Amino acid sequence: MNAVDKPFLRALAGEAVWPPPIWLMRQAGRYLPEYRAAKEKAGGFIELCLNPELSAEVTFQPLRRFPMDAAILFTDLPMLPWAMGQPLHYGRGGAEGVGPILDPVRDAAAIAALRPEGAAQRAAPIMETVARIRAGLERDHPGTALIGFAGAPWTVACYMIDGRGGHGFPEARRMAERDPALLETLFASLLDAAEAYLVAQAEAGAEALMLFDSWAGLLPPEGFERWVIGPTAALTARLRARLGADYPLIGFPRLAGPGIPAYAAAAGVNAVGLDETVDLRGELPRGVTLQGNLDARTLVAGGEALEAATAGILDAMRGRPFVFNLGHGITPDTPIEHVAALVRQVKRG
Numbered sequence: 001m002n003a004v005d006k007p008f009l010r011a012l013a014g015e016a017v018w019p020p021p022i023w024l025m026r027q028a029g030r031y032l033p034e035y036r037a038a039k040e041k042a043g044g045f046i047e048l049c050l051n052p053e054l055s056a057e058v059t060f061q062p063l064r065r066f067p068m069d070a071a072i073l074f075t076d077l078p079m080l081p082w083a084m085g086q087p088l089h090y091g092r093g094g095a096e097g098v099g100p101i102l103d104p105v106r107d108a109a110a111i112a113a114l115r116p117e118g119a120a121q122r123a124a125p126i127m128e129t130v131a132r133i134r135a136g137l138e139r140d141h142p143g144t145a146l147i148g149f150a151g152a153p154w155t156v157a158c159y160m161i162d163g164r165g166g167h168g169f170p171e172a173r174r175m176a177e178r179d180p181a182l183l184e185t186l187f188a189s190l191l192d193a194a195e196a197y198l199v200a201q202a203e204a205g206a207e208a209l210m211l212f213d214s215w216a217g218l219l220p221p222e223g224f225e226r227w228v229i230g231p232t233a234a235l236t237a238r239l240r241a242r243l244g245a246d247y248p249l250i251g252f253p254r255l256a257g258p259g260i261p262a263y264a265a266a267a268g269v270n271a272v273g274l275d276e277t278v279d280l281r282g283e284l285p286r287g288v289t290l291q292g293n294l295d296a297r298t299l300v301a302g303g304e305a306l307e308a309a310t311a312g313i314l315d316a317m318r319g320r321p322f323v324f325n326l327g328h329g330i331t332p333d334t335p336i337e338h339v340a341a342l343v344r345q346v347k348r349g
C-alpha cells in the first residue's frame with residue numbers, strides 16, 4: 001500500500017477516516033504469552049530492548065492476532081537516558097512489574113556528564129529494530145503504519161532526576177520549583193539527545209513519532225507551560241526542521257485536563273492523545289487529530305461495559321479526524337479475547 005493510503009496516516013493528516021484507525025498503547029506486552037516467551041528468550045527486559053530481532057518480533061505479535069492500523073516500536077522510554085550514558089536497570093533481576101531504575105541526575109556535574117551527542121549512536125540497535133519492523137510491515141501488514149517514540153522532555157526528566165517512578169517524582173518537582181536554571185541545563189541536553197534519537201528513528205523507517213508526556217499532569221499551570229508546552233514546542237520545531245513540516249507528530253500530555261487546549265494550540269503536534277479522564281462529550285480542541293481514550297480498566301472488564309464505552313467514544317468522535325486507542329497502556333491482566341472484541345467493534349464503526 002502506498003504510504004499516504006494508510007488509514008492511520010490519513011487520520012493524522014486531518015482526514016475523518018471512518019471507521020477510525022485503531023492501535024493500543026502497550027499492544028505488545030505481558031498480556032500476551034508470546035511476549036513473555038520472547039522476553040525470556042532475550043534474557044531480560046533491557047536485553048529484549050537491545051535485541052533488534054526479538055524487539056521486532058514482539059512488535060509484530062499483536063498484529064498477528066488483531067488487525068491494528070499502527071505498530072509502535074518496541075523499546076522503553078528510559079532507553080533515551082540510557083543512550084545518554086545514564087545507568088539503567090529494571091528492579092531485582094528484571095522482576096516483573098518493577099519499573100525502570102536510573103542512577104539519579106540531580107546536580108550540575110551529573111548533568112554535564114551526560115552524553116547527548118552520542119545518544120543516537122549508542123541507540124543504534126534500536127534503529128536497527130525500526131528498520132526491521134518497517135521491512136516486516138511492508139511485507140506482511142502493508143496497511144499498518146510504524147510509530148516511533150520517545151518520552152517528552154518533562155517526563156524523561158522526571159525519571160532521570162528521581163531515578164524511578166511510583167512516588168510522584170518529588171525531586172523533579174522540587175528542581176522545577178527551586179532551581180529552574182539547573183533544570184533548564186538538563187532540558188537543553190535532553191532536547192539535543194531527543195532530536196537526534198527521533199530523527200534517527202524517522203530515517204530508519206518510522207512514519208510518525210509520538211511524544212509520551214505521562215507525567216504532564218503533575219505540574220501547576222505555569223509549570224505546565226514552562227516544562228511541558230515550551231520544551232515540546234521546541235522539540236517539534238526541531239523535528240519539523242529536520243523531517244519536513246508535514247511529518248506526523250503525536251503528543252500525549254497525560255492527565256493534563258485543563259491544559260489540553262493550550263497544548264493542542266502551541267505544542268506543534270498534529271495529534272493529541274487523550275487519557276481516560278477527558279470527557280469526549282465536552283469541549284475539545286479543533287484543528288488537531290484526537291487519539292484515545294478508552295479506560296484500560298474497561299477493557300479488562302469486557303462485556304457490555306466495554307461495548308457501551310466503545311460505542312460512546314465512536315458516537316462522540318464520528319465525523320472528526322480520530323484514532324481509537326486507550327487512555328493509557330494495556331495492563332497485564334487484560335483478557336486477549338476482550339482486545340479482539342474491541343477491535344471488531346471499532347472496525348464496524
Ligand SMILES: Cc1c2[nH]c(c1CCC(=O)O)Cc1[nH]c(c(CCC(=O)O)c1C)Cc1[nH]c(c(CCC(=O)O)c1C)Cc1[nH]c(c(C)c1CCC(=O)O)C2
Pocket residue numbers: 024025026027028029030039045072073074075076077078095096097098099100149165212214329
Ligand atoms: C512512563 C513510560 C515508561 N515506558 C513508556 C512510558 C510512557 C507511556 C506510559 O505512561 O506508560 C513507554 C513504553 N514502554 C513500552 C512501550 C512499547 C511499545 C508498546 O506500547 O507496545 C512503550 C511505548 C514497553 C514496556 N515498558 C515496560 C514494560 C514491561 C516490562 C516487562 O516485561 O516486565 C513494557 C512491555 C516497563 C516500564 N517502563 C516504564 C514503566 C513505568 C514500566 C513499568 C510498568 C510496567 O511494567 O508495565 C516507563
